[in-house]
Amino acid sequence: MTQVVQVCVLHTNRDYFDYTSTVEPSLGARVWVPFRTTTRLGIVVGVQASTHCNKPLKSITTVIDDEPMIPKELLSLCHWISQYYQSPLSEILPLALPKKYRQGAACQLPQIESYQLTVSAGSAHQKIGVRATRQHALIDFLSNRLDPVPKKTILQAGFNTSLLNALHIAQVLKRCESIDIPLIQEAPIEAPLPVNKEQGIAIQSIVEHLSSYRCFLLQGVTGSGKTEVYLQVIVHVLALGRQVLILVPEIGLTPQLLARFTARFHVPIAVFHSNLNDTQRQAAWQLARDNHVKLVIGTRSALFTPMPALGLIVIDEEHDASFKQMDGVRYHARDAALMRAHATNIPIILGSATPSLESINNYLRQKYTLLRLTQKALNSPPLYFEIIDIRTQVLTHGITARTLAVIKTHLAQDNQVLVFINRRGFAPVMLCHHCGWMADCRACDSHLTLHKDSHQVVCHHCGLRQSVPKQCPNCQHRELVPVGIGTQRVFNYLASECPKITMVRIDRDEVSQKYALETHLARINSGEAQLMVGTQLLAKGHHFPRLTLVVVLDADNGFYNQDFRALEQLGQLLTQVAGRAGRAEFPGQVLIQTHLPHHPLLNQLIQEGYEAFAQTLLLSRREANLPPYYFLAVIRAQATQVERVLTFLHAIKEAMVTHPVTVLGPAPAPLARKAHQHRLQLLVKASSRITLAAALKHMRTHAALATIGTGVRWNIDVDPMDLS
DNA sequence: AGCACGCCGACT
DNA sequence: GTCGGCGTGCTC
Numbered sequence: 001m002t003q004v005v006q007v008c009v010l011h012t013n014r015d016y017f018d019y020t021s022t023v024e025p026s027l028g029a030r031v032w033v034p035f036r037t038t039t040r041l042g043i044v045v046g047v048q049a050s051t052h053c054n055k056p057l058k059s060i061t062t063v064i065d066d067e068p069m070i071p072k073e074l075l076s077l078c079h080w081i082s083q084y085y086q087s088p089l090s091e092i093l094p095l096a097l098p099k100k101y102r103q104g105a106a107c108q109l110p111q112i113e114s115y116q117l118t119v120s121a122g123s124a125h126q127k128i129g130v131r132a133t134r135q136h137a138l139i140d141f142l143s144n145r146l147d148p149v150p151k152k153t154i155l156q157a158g159f160n161t162s163l164l165n166a167l168h169i170a171q172v173l174k175r176c177e178s179i180d181i182p183l184i185q186e187a188p189i190e191a192p193l194p195v196n197k198e199q200g201i202a203i204q205s206i207v208e209h210l211s212s213y214r215c216f217l218l219q220g221v222t223g224s225g226k227t228e229v230y231l232q233v234i235v236h237v238l239a240l241g242r243q244v245l246i247l248v249p250e251i252g253l254t255p256q257l258l259a260r261f262t263a264r265f266h267v268p269i270a271v272f273h274s275n276l277n278d279t280q281r282q283a284a285w286q287l288a289r290d291n292h293v294k295l296v297i298g299t300r301s302a303l304f305t306p307m308p309a310l311g312l313i314v315i316d317e318e319h320d321a322s323f324k325q326m327d328g329v330r331y332h333a334r335d336a337a338l339m340r341a342h343a344t345n346i347p348i349i350l351g352s353a354t355p356s357l358e359s360i361n362n363y364l365r366q367k368y369t370l371l372r373l374t375q376k377a378l379n380s381p382p383l384y385f386e387i388i389d390i391r392t393q394v395l396t397h398g399i400t401a402r403t404l405a406v407i408k409t410h411l412a413q414d415n416q417v418l419v420f421i422n423r424r425g426f427a428p429v430m431l432c433h434h435c436g437w438m439a440d441c442r443a444c445d446s447h448l449t450l451h452k453d454s455h456q457v458v459c460h461h462c463g464l465r466q467s468v469p470k471q472c473p474n475c476q477h478r479e480l481v482p483v484g485i486g487t488q489r490v491f492n493y494l495a496s497e498c499p500k501i502t503m504v505r506i507d508r509d510e511v512s513q514k515y516a517l518e519t520h521l522a523r524i525n526s527g528e529a530q531l532m533v534g535t536q537l538l539a540k541g542h543h544f545p546r547l548t549l550v551v552v553l554d555a556d557n558g559f560y561n562q563d564f565r566a567l568e569q570l571g572q573l574l575t576q577v578a579g580r581a582g583r584a585e586f587p588g589q590v591l592i593q594t595h596l597p598h599h600p601l602l603n604q605l606i607q608e609g610y611e612a613f614a615q616t617l618l619l620s621r622r623e624a625n626l627p628p629y630y631f632l633a634v635i636r637a638q639a640t641q642v643e644r645v646l647t648f649l650h651a652i653k654e655a656m657v658t659h660p661v662t663v664l665g666p667a668p669a670p671l672a673r674k675a676h677q678h679r680l681q682l683l684v685k686a687s688s689r690i691t692l693a694a695a696l697k698h699m700r701t702h703a704a705l706a707t708i709g710t711g712v713r714w715n716i717d718v719d720p721m722d723l724s
Numbered sequence: 725a726g727c728a729c730g731c732c733g734a735c736t
Numbered sequence: 737g738t739c740g741g742c743g744t745g746c747t748c
Contacts, residue, residue, distance in 0.1 A: 009747075011725045017748040036747045037727065053748050094725095711744070 005060060006046035007033050008089045010102060015082065015089040017042075018051040021060045028068030028075050030104070032061040041104055043070060043093050065107055070096050071289075071306050077340050078304075084689075086633075086696045086716045087329045095329065096304040100282040109290060110283035111177040114148030115164060124172040138163050139172065148176050179292070190263040192235075193228050202371040206233045206347060210240065210311065213342050217318075217363050218351040220373030222579025226351045227257060229373070230314050231264050233349070238267060238294055242311025246297045247333055249320035249540060252517055256525075256543055257316070261297060272298030272305070300325060300333040303340065313341050317540070318350035318359060319572055321565075321721050330717045353579060354572040354610050357618055361628040383578055384589045385606045389597040397493035398485030398553055403591055404497060406549065411501055411530060415548040415586060418577065419490060419533045422554055424507040425449035426489045427482030430457060432472035434479055439469060445673045450482045451509065452492070461674050490553065491533040498531060506534030539577050550577045551591045559596055563722045564626050567601060568617055575610045625685060627719065631692045633684040634723060635699075636669060637714035638677040645680045648703075648712045653682055655702035659695035661686040670724035677713075683723065692718070 003024060006016040012035075019033055025044045033042045039061055051057060070078070070093065078092045094102055101107065117124055121143035128135045138159050142149055154164065167173045195203065206216055206229075220226040234244050246261070248254050251273040262269055270284040270293040287293045289306040296305050300323055315323070315334050323333040334350065341348035350359055350368070363370045386406075393400045398421070410417050427450045430439040439448040441459035448457035448464075456465045471478045482489070491505045504520050517537075523529040527545045532538060558570025574592070582588025596602065605613040622629045635652065639645045649666035656663050662685040669679035686692035696716060703714065 004748095007748080009725095012747065014747080019748065033748085035726095040726085040747090051748080055748060057748055708745080 004048045004051045004057065005031075005044055006048060007031055007042035007060070008045045008093050009033060009035055009040050009042040010090055010094050012090045013088050016045050018048075018053045018057050019060045020057045021063075023063065025060070025063045026066070026068045028070040028072065029066070030064040030069050030101070032064065032104070034058045034061055041102060045075065045089060045093075064104060067107075069101065069107060071308065073340070073343055074304060074306055076343060077336065080339050081329065081331050081336055083693065083697075085329055085331050085718050086693070086700060087331075091329050092331075095301060096306075098282045098285045099278045101285075105282065107286070109179045109286050109292070110279075111179065113151045114176050115142065115151065115154060115173050116148040116176060117142050117172060118174050119172050124167075127170050127172055128167075132166070134159065134163055135166055138167060142173065189266055190260075192232055192264075193225070195225065195228060195232065196375050198371075198373050198375060199225050199229050199232075202229045202373065203232045205369065205371060206349065207236045209347055210237060212347070213345045214347045215338060215341070215362070215368045216347065216349045216371055217355055217359050217368040218349055218371045218373070219355055220351065220353060221376065222353050222576065223376045224353075224373035226316075226353075226373060227260055229371075230316070230349065230351065231260065234265070234295070234312065234314075237311045238265065240311060241309060243288070243291065243294050243296070243307045243309045244312045244314065245302065245305065245307060245310060245337075246295070246314045246316065247302060247323070247337060248297065248299060248316045249322045251297070251299050254316075254540075255518070255521070258297060261295065265295060267294040268292060269295040269297065270305075272296070272302040274299075303333045303337055310344055311346055313337050313346065313348040315348065315350045317352055319352045319354055319356040320540070321569070324719075324721045326721070330715070330720075332719060335719070354575045355614075357568055357614060357621065358628045360611075360614050361618060383582060384587055385578070386589065386591050387597045387602070387606075388591055388593045389595075390593050391595055391597075397489050398593075399490065399493065400593060403551060403593060406589070406591060407494070407531070407551065408498065410549040410589070411498060413548075413586070414530075414546070416524075416527070416529075416544050416546040417531050417549045417551065418538065418544065418547060418580075419494070419531070419551045420535070420538065420553060420573075420577065421485060421487055421490050421533070422535050422557060423449075423484070423486040424488070424509050424535055425458065425460070425486035426452040426492075427486055428484040429482070430469070430480050431483045432474060432477060432479065433481050434477040435472060435475040437472050437474040439480075449486065452488055453509070485553070487533055487535060494531060494533065501531050502529050503531045503533065504529040506532060506538045508535070508537070510534075536573065539573055544580055547581050547588070548586045549589045549591070550581045551593070552577070553593050555592050555594045555602070556596060559594075559599055559602075563724065564621070564624070565722060568614075571601075571605050571610060571613050571617070574605060631686045631689050632718075632720055632723075633692060633696055634717045634720045635682040635684065635714060636679065636717065637666075637681070637712050638669075638674075638679040639710065639712045640676060640678065641711075642678040642680075644710045644712055645678055648706050648710060648714070649680055649682050651706045652699050652703050655699045656684070656695045659698060660691050661695040681723075 002020045002022055005019050005021045007019050008016045024047055025031060027044055029044045031042050031044060032039050074096055078096060081092050082089045121139055124139045125136060141157060218226055237244050270288055272284060288296050291309050296302055315337055318334050325331055338348060362368045388400055388402055390400060407417050429447045430450050439457050441448055441464055444459055444461045446459060446461050448459055451458050455468055457468055458465050472480060487505055487507045495503055504523055506520055524532060525543055558566045578590045581590060604616060637645050637648055646666055653663045663682055665682040666680045669681050672679055
């Protein structure tokens, strides 16, 4: 009997296509299907008795997998993401499969070549000539082990391939394929650290609720031992024979966190990081799916790792914006992880020193259980904040005399100093001193940033690079001056002021090469580098052994930025970096240069702390009908002709009038022209997730028709991180 | 993602 | 007049 199989063909902008099949493949199995003129890979997402398609159906070519390749619970997670983030399944399912499997590779555990004796050691020795001493040694080496020995281990022990071949020809050993399970830590396991009362309560509360869904918000100031809580809870989960998934914002930035996990547990661990190749990624994925690895640590995309015995999810630094994917399917890994935990009926821990307003609100609405860690492990003296009013001060390369003096004092005491400036390059603008001409990007509505290191001006939006203009193209004068400050400029100035100090610059330009970031961080961790200048990259979870001073040069950005999350992020940044300053014997100091020294929120943050600051922000979000009280989506559209974008956006705005949502716009996007494309956007606001989703879904059917023949490209961003 | 089709500039 | 570059649309 033939039936209709719904096949999600990857990257087709659709949920699925209907095919016929005589056999009924499992949901989540991969199939080859005829598609247009070629054969493409698809995933079975449904089986029906009939079709809505009015064309004759084609038939599935081959069923690749007998078992589901994507397990049921991940398939339904993908369905949820598809509906919530308004994206077709065919764009989401690829996230749940490693590249090799998207290309049709057979589903199998990583295999490695191993060797095992086929006869007893004694008879093996007899078959070998007396003078072949290395072959005899190899026989002894193999006879000491019962299981097949991986070739890698044999080679590492000082034997070579020709010895193996000789024994193989002598028929005393056999070659076999065995599963390559990552080595379990051989070194003695690190003992649990003693915990304080708060940590003990947190651990106990979570351990008491391992058998069902519950979300724990673990709010711990920097240095309060959040990681130790994770570790001691995980011990219990592993003891139940279950797996643990840990998501971190950026894996390269958390080497010491990884080190603690690997040193603590006697189980195989898989780490998903950007340097894995396709084979390694497939291996890690397969080992997790077959329950061979018990602990998976990774960034956003590791959310889709299949784990049949999943017993706990941990989201570290849950407030971090990098959990939200900013291109393609714009999903939030924290929110999707909450769905996964709920569907799997297991606990989830959201950890942060500075929880997102969304999470604080969920705790206030009693959806989350709050666990607070307020005590620092090191009894460091209190922080000393100083606001430097720059309205009346002379700035030298962005730095006041007072700031420079404080930096020098801390350096003289052999301490570390961190200088934050959230702008890379040397200066954000090149200006003609004579006529006011500015170096602008041809393709975007933006100024070119001067990069003195590479003798170029660069557009930070489209990547355009050109050599630094020698004279003004407008008035031919040669007095082009850099205006404003960036990391390069601050770095150069401080280098000239502090010539004997070892300095490190950390920004996207500086750490773009492989391992550059790791190298820099190693110099910071060892204490070799004393003065660090960098962007936000520098703020994330590092260990600065002798840090006593943090300087924030462009805090005003957070106040002037029209974006609704700018203040929240500034508060989180200041709290995070401030928490790292100070050692047992030296008080930490934080200098904030600002034009707004009396800004009430800045002062509340400093005097009352992050929680009070967050409460105030929540009040203003409620008044402004903004998240977490209101639900937003941004519809962005672009084309080379403005009119076409406008027509399109007006049409889909019209399509939503029947729904109880507020649609604002079309308005120019903050960067109205980027790479020769005119960009405009709509903002959709709704009082509930359900009405928002319904309006967007309705709109999508209209939008598909409205774009035909217009060249308009568009996307939907549900729960946007920023409105730009 | 990939393939075909169509419109344009650069060539024989 | 033809080749082929890329921009655009379609796929059960």
